[in-house]
Amino acid sequence: MKENRYDDQTFFDKYSQMARSQKGLAGAGEWPELEKLLPDFSGKRVLDLGCGYGWHCRYALDHGAAYVLGTDLSQRMLEQARARHGGPGIEYRQAAMEDLQFPEGSFDAVISSLAFHYVRDFQPLAERIGRWLVPGGSFVFSVEHPVFTACGSQDWYYDENGNILHFPVDNYYLEGRRDAVFLGERVVKYHRTLTSYLDTLLQSGFTLRRLVEPKPPEELMDLPGMRDELRRPMMLLIAAEKR
Amino acid sequence: MKENRYDDQTFFDKYSQMARSQKGLAGAGEWPELEKLLPDFSGKRVLDLGCGYGWHCRYALDHGAAYVLGTDLSQRMLEQARARHGGPGIEYRQAAMEDLQFPEGSFDAVISSLAFHYVRDFQPLAERIGRWLVPGGSFVFSVEHPVFTACGSQDWYYDENGNILHFPVDNYYLEGRRDAVFLGERVVKYHRTLTSYLDTLLQSGFTLRRLVEPKPPEELMDLPGMRDELRRPMMLLIAAEKR
Numbered sequence: 001m002k003e004n005r006y007d008d009q010t011f012f013d014k015y016s017q018m019a020r021s022q023k024g025l026a027g028a029g030e031w032p033e034l035e036k037l038l039p040d041f042s043g044k045r046v047l048d049l050g051c052g053y054g055w056h057c058r059y060a061l062d063h064g065a066a067y068v069l070g071t072d073l074s075q076r077m078l079e080q081a082r083a084r085h086g087g088p089g090i091e092y093r094q095a096a097m098e099d100l101q102f103p104e105g106s107f108d109a110v111i112s113s114l115a116f117h118y119v120r121d122f123q124p125l126a127e128r129i130g131r132w133l134v135p136g137g138s139f140v141f142s143v144e145h146p147v148f149t150a151c152g153s154q155d156w157y158y159d160e161n162g163n164i165l166h167f168p169v170d171n172y173y174l175e176g177r178r179d180a181v182f183l184g185e186r187v188v189k190y191h192r193t194l195t196s197y198l199d200t201l202l203q204s205g206f207t208l209r210r211l212v213e214p215k216p217p218e219e220l221m222d223l224p225g226m227r228d229e230l231r232r233p234m235m236l237l238i239a240a241e242k243r
Numbered sequence: 244m245k246e247n248r249y250d251d252q253t254f255f256d257k258y259s260q261m262a263r264s265q266k267g268l269a270g271a272g273e274w275p276e277l278e279k280l281l282p283d284f285s286g287k288r289v290l291d292l293g294c295g296y297g298w299h300c301r302y303a304l305d306h307g308a309a310y311v312l313g314t315d316l317s318q319r320m321l322e323q324a325r326a327r328h329g330g331p332g333i334e335y336r337q338a339a340m341e342d343l344q345f346p347e348g349s350f351d352a353v354i355s356s357l358a359f360h361y362v363r364d365f366q367p368l369a370e371r372i373g374r375w376l377v378p379g380g381s382f383v384f385s386v387e388h389p390v391f392t393a394c395g396s397q398d399w400y401y402d403e404n405g406n407i408l409h410f411p412v413d414n415y416y417l418e419g420r421r422d423a424v425f426l427g428e429r430v431v432k433y434h435r436t437l438t439s440y441l442d443t444l445l446q447s448g449f450t451l452r453r454l455v456e457p458k459p460p461e462e463l464m465d466l467p468g469m470r471d472e473l474r475r476p477m478m479l480l481i482a483a484e485k486r
Contacts, residue, residue, distance in 0.1 A: 147390055147412055165411070165413075166394060166411035166412060166413040167411070167412045167415075168400070168408070168410070168411065169390055169409060169411075169412050169474070170408075170409040170410065170474050171473070171474055172390070172410075172473070172474060173458045173473040174473060193456055193476065194437065194454065194476075195454060195456045199454050199455060202451060202452065202454065203453075208445060208451045209445060210442055210445055210446075211437065211438060211441045211445065212438050213416075213436055213437055213438045215416045230414070230415070231412070231414055231415060231416075232413075232415050233416070233436065233437075
């Protein structure tokens with residue numbers, strides 16, 4: 001990627017209004033499922049790729065991590081992270097994750113929330129993450145689901161009265177750039193197949209521990225539009241382990 | 244399932260005209276990818292669930308298997324299998340795979356081609372397969388992709404001129420029965436999510452080795468409709484290993 005929409009004032013202002021920005025983990029529908037996949041952080045060195053406001057960094061530290069490094073491309077995000085979730089044991093660094101370099105075995109856990117679909121090439125990144133991790137180290141991440149990213153529009157298909165008909169899938173095997181709309185703004189994302197996420201991990205020295213497509217929790221089902229989220233998968237949560 | 248469309252004369256006649264029935268493995272577009280996932284069969288005891296004409300059973304035997312058992316619900320299929328691919332070392336048995344019973348560790352490899360989407364409950368089956376396998380045993384199978392089974396119609400969405408617009412996904416998280424149309428005939432299939440295939444395996448004592456969504460090979464791309472198969476995933480190939 002290296003496109004950095006989050007430092008665009010309009011985009012950032014909209015992002016900062018989202019439930020996940022204001023309420024943090026509790027405002028992210030997938031969090032209860034993601035939390036179950038996270039490793040025991042006690043005494044661990046943790047890297048968070050695309051850390052945003054730093055909610056996950058703080059969570060890791062609060063759950064015993066010895067050291068947490070959050071990286072993000074966006075300076076605005078990191079300002080928020082430092083202000084809200086700074087302190088001893090947490091470091092924030094501005095960097096494109098494609099450019100990061102660490103010595104082998106620098107981390108016991110690597111986490112990433114909804115950031116890899118901004119990255120053009122997953123395989124080299126997965127291989128580098130594999131080297132940064134100690135053997136047995138955890139790699140847990142969420143991404144937008146390939147079903148959600150395939151078409152590009154990331155919108156439902158509607159009838160002439162504006163009712164949802166279904167969710168469209170197209171160009172599934174044509175991986176690469178998609179001009180998506182997020183928060184009413186144009187955002188470049190990268191679509192890849194499930195094979196490209198999972199088989200790449202399996203062939204890059206990772207063992208898969210869990211795979212979950214989170215669905216809206218029952219207690220949120222009455223929120224507007226939430227029941228429609230049973231009609232399409234929007235996210236993919238993956239827990240892997242470095243062999 | 245236990246619905247057995249393959250013993251319906253009309254359906255069976257149509258099925259017998261398909262390339263995969265007439266040409267066998269060479270007529271199945273996904274075969275080159277599936278073959279790569281298969282284990283070394285030398286000296287192995289192999290179970291093929293939903294064996295159809297017995298092409299995969301014969302392949303296993305030709306590649307050194309000590310014993311191959313093919314099971315299928317359809318008597319007509321098994322007649323074809325016995326006639327085409329019978330002989331010493333191969334046994335065919337009529338049974339719904341949900342009803343099969345074997346002692347623990349009876350097989351070194353279990354394979355299944357495009358049959359599990361006829362089965363209502365995957366988890367109990369996966370657990371039983373896990374018990375039938377020796378530790379380290381292989382479990383390799385293909386199924387229709389959850390994207391392909393979600394909506395039910397298994398058909399593209401067209402514009403008013405009959406041109407393909409996209410492939411529709413709907414009711415993704417609502418697992419269960421779908422009334423699909425296959426070869427112009429109504430067929431009951433069962434949709435389940437990717438989570439239900441993969442996470443079930445991971446939580447039932449299997450290690451995932453490979454996951455591949457096969458796409459049409461380049462050399463077939465000029466066949467009618469083949470290029471459209473780059474627009475949606477139709478199948479999922481999974482190779483797992485009993486821990």
